[in-house]
Amino acid sequence: MNTVIWKELSKELRDGVTEKGHPFRYCTMATVGLERMPRLRTVVLRKVSDNLDLSIYTDQRSKKIMHIKENNRVSLLFYHPEKMVQIKIEGLAGIHTDPKTLEKHWNKIKPGGRKDYTTSEAPGSDILDPHAVEYLEDNNYFCMVEIEPFKIEYLKLQQPGHLRIKYSKIDHSWKSEFLVP
Ligand SMILES: Cc1cc2nc3c(=O)[nH]c(=O)nc-3n(C[C@H](O)[C@H](O)[C@H](O)COP(=O)(O)O)c2cc1C
Numbered sequence: 001m002n003t004v005i006w007k008e009l010s011k012e013l014r015d016g017v018t019e020k021g022h023p024f025r026y027c028t029m030a031t032v033g034l035e036r037m038p039r040l041r042t043v044v045l046r047k048v049s050d051n052l053d054l055s056i057y058t059d060q061r062s063k064k065i066m067h068i069k070e071n072n073r074v075s076l077l078f079y080h081p082e083k084m085v086q087i088k089i090e091g092l093a094g095i096h097t098d099p100k101t102l103e104k105h106w107n108k109i110k111p112g113g114r115k116d117y118t119t120s121e122a123p124g125s126d127i128l129d130p131h132a133v134e135y136l137e138d139n140n141y142f143c144m145v146e147i148e149p150f151k152i153e154y155l156k157l158q159q160p161g162h163l164r165i166k167y168s169k170i171d172h173s174w175k176s177e178f179l180v181p
Contacts, residue, residue, distance in 0.1 A: 002176040005165055009087055009154050010052060012080065016045045024087075028077040029056065031067035031093075039067060046105070046144070053148050054089070055096075057105065060141040061122035068093045074147055084157040089149045096144035106142050117142035155181065 016024025029043045041064065047055035054076065058064060076089040096102060120134040127133065152167040162181035167174050
């Protein structure tokens with residue numbers, strides 16, 4: 001197991017949550033539902049647990065939630081432009097249902113941010129006037145998705161040779177292999 005790079009990538013992911021302006025604050029999340037068309041979107045990384053489970057916030061009515069219910073295998077893509085580091089994560093997504101956890105996170109969201117989870121119509125619904133979006137006063141569709149990684153691929157572009165490492169979780173422990181970049 002290559003622990004030096006593992007520690008580096010774990011730290012960078014954690015910094016993505018806590019450090020303002022860190023490029024890992026945003027990642028691209030891919031899901032594939034029953035219609036088998038990969039769907040990508042930018043999301044904010046909200047939490048990284050001790051064992052590297054990653055959490056995001058979203059609206060329960062969004063297409064990504066429908067996809068996760070149909071197929072919980074998802075991918076996340078992170079890119080650090082200054083360090084020329086790319087991290088690809090494959091994992092199993094779960095939708096948080098514990099009301100206490102949801103309430104704890106909901107209470108941390110500022111009023112402006114809460115609007116993302118309180119539109120009267122579901123996200124992605126057709127609307128004639130973009131200024132006419134209505135918001136619910138007393139209800140919300142806030143939810144959290146937690147991704148448990150089973151494969152993490154690290155790639156650093158550098159001279160004289162790039163570095164590519166694959167980490168795989170097998171029987172609850174991680175092992176690593178170098179790959180041809
Ligand atoms: C900078 C940025 C950050 C975003 N963060 C989130 C997020 O944390 N959660 C989320 O559900 N959507 C987020 N979005 C919107 C998604 O990219 C996407 O448009 C939306 O979630 C609908 O995706 P879906 O229909 O595939 O579910 C963000 C968009 C941008 C541009």
